[in-house]
Amino acid sequence: MSGSHFALVDCNNFYASCEQVFRPDLRGRPVVVLSNNDGCVVARSPEAKALGIGLGDPYFKIRYAFEGSEGIAFSSNYTLYGDMSRRVMDTLRTFTDEIEVYSIDEAFVGLRDPQPNLLSCARALRSTVKQWTGLTVSVGIGGTKTLAKVANRLAKRGTGVCNLIGHEDMQGVLSEVAVEDVWGIGPRYGRMLASYGITNALQLSEADDQWVRRRMTVVGLRTVLELRGIPCSGLNETQQPKKAIVRSRQFGRDVVDLEEILEPLASYVAAAARVLRKQGSVAGAMRVSIATSRFNEYTYANSIFRTLPWSTAHTGELIDWACQCMRQIYRPNFVYRRCGVMLTALTPADMQQTSLLNQEHYDGKKRALMEAIDGVTVQWGERALHWAREGLGQGWRMRQGRRSPRYTTRWDEVPVIAL
DNA sequence: TCTGGGGTCCTAGGACCC
């Protein structure tokens, strides 16, 4: 533990800001980014927040008023956001190796600097990221990750940087933080705590350990200890391989027929299998799910878990098994809106157990084929090559009518400056 | 017409084994 100084670096309004970096004309205007299928608002510029647009608002409900206020909405452009995220993280890595990328738009950074330098270090991070990527970050520093999160909230409200290390009035600071704004306290715990009169972070930090343990498990207890300044979690510097890989999406339109549902399913399996191979794993089990819209009159949802005959990362095998699962849970006469697949029981591909009885497994030949396919995909894009089961028409694909260009990753979509 | 997607961790309870 490096002196227990944690900085949380968090991009402000990340998705909306990514759009504005490449569209200077939109700076200062209300901008929102929508979820898949252009369903809900998932990111807002400050101007959009000022209009009262809420996170998660269904777009069709606010569209009229929003566009009437000169607002502009974008479909999610994850290719762009992912690349911008990589640029931010690469910038942070020029300052330190002690970095845990926590999500697409935030990272914990370990700071070794002596205390008087912490704020100037935070300002340097902030201005460099701004200069190199065009994005604004807030930096909060604390003795634990939970306190760094608190500091980051304060930073966002103030000058963009905040240091709580050695703060002379921590009690005052914590008493100003609503309990449900504490990292790890969601709506359920927030309500439960409120019913016991605990409404701010200071009160939570003073709660009885045993009581917290009983009501909120060890996870809640760790949060309380971290509020008191006792670190319970360090930086996860090495990226752990994922334990599950999920692909599940709403269709762009209603789907009724089994054969038609197998197309998106195959496509999600193929996408999940790419991620699986990228982290060098094979899957030993899968769960396949299907559901109608929650808003339908007649709803049906089901899922099935299956241990696979052998562990594999072969897309074709995974698709076959997933389709078998789907045939078991599909019921006719429902109008479906989503299906999904989860790959689990993941193990490293080079540590496979070969069964004596079952000669077949993910062998060199299959691996070579998958490597070749992945190579083509990297070079020519994910749609260059696909399994027949994924279908050709793909009318179920999600709607993305408002997607911005992939400015940073496609030669044919780089911004052009007119002379 | 239109309501997101991908993860983690913990606990309880059942099945099964010795």
Add this chain to the structure above:
DNA sequence: TCTGGGGTCCTAGGACCC
């Protein structure tokens, strides 16, 4: 007529995160 105790594995469900 009687019905232990401990360990492990699996699953479902609940909570949280962004």
